[in-house]
Every structure is written in structure tokens, then in C-alpha cells.
Amino acid sequence: MIPFARLLVRRLALLIVLLATVFVVVDLLPGNTARAVLGRDATPNQIAAKERELGLDHPLPQRFWDWISAVLTGDFGHTARGRSINELLVDKFPPTLLLGGLALTLTVVASLLLGLWWAGRRVAPEVPITSLIRQGAVRLLQPTTTIAAAIPEFVVATLLILVFALAAGWLPAVTITDRSGFPASPDMLVLPVLALAIPQIGWNTRVVRAAMVDAAQAPHVESAVLDGISTRAVLLRHVLPFALPTIVASFATTVGMVLGGSLVVETIFNYPGLGALLAGSVADRDVSLIASVVALSGAVIMCMLAVADGIRAWSLRGRG
Template sequence: MIPFARLLVRRIALLIALLATVFVVVDLLPGNTARAVLGRDATPDRIAAKEHELGLDHPLPQRFWNWISGVLTGDFGHTARGRSINDLLADKFPPTLLLGGLALTLTVLASLLLGIWWAARQNTAMRLLQPATTMAAAIPEFVVATLLILVFALAAGWLPAVTITGRSGFPASPDMLVLPVLALAIPQIGWNTRVVRAAMVHAAQAPHVESAVLDGISTRAVLLRHVLPFALPTIVASFATTVGMVLGGSLVVETIFNYPGLGAVLAGSVADRDVSLIASVVALSGAVIMGMLAVADGIRAWSLRGRG
């Protein structure tokens, strides 16, 4: 089996193991799905009937198998409240994907620019970027979101602090995306800028880079043509990891900004102990992350071509 296929099988196996863990953890949570859906005043007979309807009277392994066998055919099943999970994900995942995609794009562009500048101007950039990137990488997304709201929404009044959903299901105006995107991107920019700089500095120590400098090639050309291609595998691996961080952080940021994505869906599913919906969100997010990792693997393989 070729290495890429073996790696893909391993990632799929890890995702399935994660989904099984989700079923176990949710089953161990206090509370009852049927009671959460029917309310506190539900009689024992109604609760028992609802549990039978949802299949909660079956053993946990059987419930997991019934759910994942449906997923393999493209059917995520229904929520505990009877709504199609496929329809729910189709409505709520695109806004989350938009938010995460914008944050990832901003992270990639800003990290590359800042990291390359830091590598090229070690002394000048060190005084500014060393403390700034350390602080940005250390602060969680929800703290960054709170600070952004305090400064740009409440104090300055420049940007809205709450997202209003339009008829399309997306934010009603583009300015409502600014603060959520920044809240997601700032910590990742801090981390990835440091990775880009470290990878560039390490690649600059290669013999062919010294030869290019001695040949009188400009600093910009040396960085872009001789250093960046050799630093690319490390940089791409960091960006691929960032995809998972952005998707995970977006669920928290969406809740803070009342953003119309998967964040509210996941919060409601946890309150209802709706394991099928929780696992479906994890499965969809995991599939996106696996896809991005596959792209990253392809880029790394291309950048390493021809190297002994």
C-alpha cells in the first residue's frame, strides 16, 4: 500500500475512533435525551416511548453502528427533535465554512508577509514581532473576541458586536464578519508567523542559499526563490494544523457574536444530549480537516520533489 493511502486509512480510522468516543462521552453525561426534548413535566410513559422512538433503549455499540452505517450512505439521521441532520448541516455549515475560510485566508497571507519580513529584517522586526506574536498566540479566541467587542464595537462604535442573519442564512452585511474573522485569525497569525520565521531562518542556512548570496542575488529574490521553497513543507504543515484550530475556535466565536453557524447547533445538541447531531458535526468537521491535510500533503510532496 502506498504511503499516502496508508496515511489516509489511518486518519479515517482515527476519525471513526473519535466518533465512537463522542458516543461514549455523551452517554456518560448526566441527563436524559428524551427528558430534555419533552421537558421536565413529561410522564415516565412518554419518556419511555420517546427513548424507544430514538433507539435509546438499544445498547450503545448498536446505536453507534446504526448511526455510522447510515453516515457511510450519506444519511446522518435525524435530531432528537425530529429534524433531518442533513438539512440542518446544509443550512448551518456554509456560514461556518465562510467564517473559517476567511480567517484561514487572512492567517496565511498575514503570517507569510510577517514571517518573511521577520526573517529578512531580524533585528528590526524582532523588537516588534517577538512580543506581539507571543501575546497573540497565547490569548484564546474568546478573550480576543471580547477585547475586540470592547474596543471596536462598544468604545469606538465602528463595527457591530452582534450578527444579524439575512434571508440567505448568512450575515446581513459584510461588516458583521470583520470582528469574528479577526477573533479567529489573530491567535493563529501569532503562532504561524513564528513558524514561518523559524522555517525561513532554518532554510536560509542551506549551502545553496549562501551561494546565491555570494552571487549577488537580491535579498528578496533569495528569500522567495531559494529559501521559501525549502521552508514550504514546514509552513504548509503548520497551516494544515491551523484548519482544525480555526474550525474548533469558530464554534466558540460564533456563540459570542451570535453568528448563524454550527456553534449554536452544537450548543443546542449538547443541551439535548443529542449524540447523533454532535457526532455529525464532528464527522463533518473531521472530513474538512482531512481534506485540507490531504491538500497539505500534496503541496509538501510537490515542494520536496527532486530532493535526495
């Protein structure tokens, strides 16, 4: 429990440092928050009054302390345009959570299936592969997963739009929302989810395969193969439990990658989530809103890392 508490405190400290860095970086950006809110026609007196209203006349450390102190009580404050940040996050975070959750689920399922199947060719090489299609699939997995992991989400999103929206006309390229603030139809989620999941599937498939092959070097696995146990049973009962810590750590890291990528993908597909909110806050140099989005995303990632730590501890129980 004590090591876990130390790890939690360390992650909280890193999050606070990251939030302080956000304040510094936004403050160094060119432009003026008050002028961005009031417009080009604002007079110097109006700009000065707006800066006093927003607290921009205070030193940067004091502004950060005032904001972080309020956040610890659950109050994220107000945007430079006067809207409640709490209300904005409640309105925009659920669609992002839906998009990221679907992409993460697809990533976990697809990479596990592909990684296990790919690793099965190494764990039990004596099993004959008679199908030419299966042989070709095995040979294609390595370059395909490498390419998929290397391509950024915005490139994948652009290619998906060109192929499935513009050329084929099968799926919509723009998201339209209903009264609930979510996409009006399920097909509007397909391309954004794929754009987020494809790079992560490529990366995690390779991690799953490598972890399984490494775990398969254990003596008990070789004994199970020699005893004639089926490849599926060997993988699931004798190899996967030993590979699980590495796999879970990779999936936990994927949470942050999916959340970060969703902010870009949402902008491309006009998706109603935190992406558009963050884009507008950067244009306004609204440091409170930017830091609030970062803080919320960081909290979600920390929760997922804590879950991953619990799963790893469970999988390693009883081992020396």
C-alpha cells in the same frame, strides 16, 4: 501512492475512534435526552416512549453502529427533535465555511508576509535598517506574536467587542442574518474573522520565520547572498521552496484550529453557523447531531491535510 493510502486509512480510523468517543462521552453526561426534548413536565411513560422512539433503549455500541452505517450512505439521521440532520448541516455549514475560510485566508496572507519580512532580517543581516520604525517593529514581533498565539479565541473576541463595538462603536458585536442565512452586512464578519485569525497569525508567523531561518542555513543560500542577489529574491527563490513543507504543515493544522475556534466564536457573536447548532445539541444531549458536526468538521480537516500532503510531496520532489 501506497503510503498515501495508508495515511488516509489511518486518518479515517482515527476519525471513527473520535466519533465513538463522542458517543461514549455524551452518554456519560448527566441528564436525559428524552426529558430534555419533552420538558420537565413529561411523565415517565412519555419519557420511556420517547427513548424507544429515539433508539436510546438499545446498547451504546449498537446505536453507534446504526449511526455510522447510515453515515457511510450519506444519511446523518434525525435530531432528537425530529429534524433532518442533513438539512441542518446544509443550512448551517456554509456560513461556518465562509467564516473559517476568511480567517484562514487572512492567516495565510498575514503570517507569510510577516514571517518573510521577519526572516529577511536574519537571511540578509548586512542589509542596513535605517528606519527606527522598522527597528521597533522587528523588536515587537517576537513578544507580539507570542502573546497573540497564547490568547484563546474567546478572549480575543471579548477584547475586540469591548474595544471596537462597545467603546468605539465602529463594528457590530452581534450578527444579524438575512433571508439567505448569512450575515446581513459584511461588517458583521470583521470581528469574528479577526477573533479567529489573530491567534493563528501569531503562531504561524513564528513557524514561517523559524522555517525560513532554518532553510537559510543551506550553502546555496549563503552563495546567493554573497553574489549580491536581493533579499526578496533570496527569500522567494532560494529559501521559501525549502521551507515550504514545514509552512504547509502548519497551515494544514491551522484548519482544524480555525474550525474548532469558530464553534466558540460563533456563539459569542451569535453567528449563524455550526456553533449555535452544536450548543443546542449539547443541551439536548443529541449525540447524533454532535457526532455529525464532528464528522463533517473532521472530513474537511482530512481534505485539507490531503492537500497539504500533496503540496509537501511536490515541494520535496527531486530531493534525496
